[in-house]
Structure formats: C-alpha cells, structure tokens
Amino acid sequence: MKVIAINGSPKEKGNTFTAIDAVFGELRNEGIECEIIHVGDKAVRGCIGCGQCRKNRDGKCALKDDGVNGWIERMRVADGLLLGSPVYFSAIAGTMKCFLDRAFYVAGSNGGLFRHKVGASVVADRRAGGVAAFDQLNHYVTYAEMFMPGSCYWNVAFGGAAGEALQDEEGMQAMRVLGRNMAWLLRTKESGSLALPEAEKKAYFSYIR
Secondary structure, X not given: OEXXXXXXXXXXXXXXXXXXXXXXXXXXXXXXXXXXXXXXXXXXXXXXXXXXXXXXXXXXXXXXXXXXXXXXXXXXXXXXXXXXXEEEOOEEOHHHHHHHHHHHHHHHHOOOOOOOOEEEEEEEEXXXXXXXXXXXXXXXXXXXXXXXXXXXXXOEEEOOOOOHHHHOHHHHHHHHHHHHHHHHHHHHHHHOOOOOOOOOOOOOOOOOO
C-alpha cells in the first residue's frame, strides 16, 4: 500500500513537512509506503473552468504546461492521500489551492478517481487561522467521497521557523494519532471484509432558472 502526501508549502522542509513526516512515521511503522509530492514551490495555474476534463474523460487537465497531470496520476494509483498546507491569511497557500482545484475537479469529472481512498489533511500554523485552513482542505477530501480518519485533536501543528512544530507536543501527538488511525483504516479497507458502496450518478441543480 502507498500514501501520497501533497506538500503545499513553498518551503520543502518547513513545518508542513514536519507535520506530514510525523504522520508518515506511523504509516511506515505499519509497512506502508510513503511519498511526498512538493507542489508549493511550483508555478501552477488555477482552474479556468473550461470543462475539458469532463468532456475529454481522459483523467487529465487541459492545462498541460506544468506537472499537474503527472501528479494526478500518482494520486490516482495511491491507496491514501494526505493534504498538507501552511496557513496564509487563515487559508491554505495559493499554489496549493490552484493545484487542488484542478486535481479534484479532474478526479470528480472522470468517474471519481479518488473515491474511497483514505484521505486526511494536516496544517502548519504560526499563530492563528489553522482550523479554517484545515477545514478548507477537508472540503476536498469529503467532496471526493474519501474515507477520513480522525485524530485526538484538529490536525494543526504550531511553529514559525522550520522545525519549530516539533516543539508543539500536542500538535505532534495529533499527527501521530492520525497516522495510526490512517494506517488502521487502510488495513481495514485492504482486508475487503465488506463490499464498498456503489457509486451513484451525480445530480446537478442550478438555483437560477
């Protein structure tokens, strides 16, 4: 089994990485392969709402001048996804949102590419806004019909300079508990003791007639 983490921080080894790595430590203890895709320092355009991914049904975004389609494919074949972002103005980093908007729109428009994967979110925060950013990431997880493990608190780690999040004992505990719960859910799903729910055709409704 494999879990892919999306690091939405411009800093490759900042506190977002520290939070992700704490979760990964528990997953690796259970023999689960882990990989980080660092998107936060890349030039990623936002979704332009062209609808071509829904029309083409090829699992790809029509904007092909960056690494987004390759990342989507790596996410598609993974068993679990972990979304990680720093907090900017009580929200996730801009590049991270650009990527997630495109990746999850492609996934949803192509039969639910991330459906029933195990998914979770973590946030690194210097002072405030962490819960708002955490909630924002979780919107993607729940939209995609992923199975989300919980933890002993919100998955927010506090720290300013790189590595300071390690001093947040409660935050690091939340990451470790999340990792163990995520591993258990992955193993439970792998056992196949119950059939997964069937997909239902998505309904669309416009409030403007």
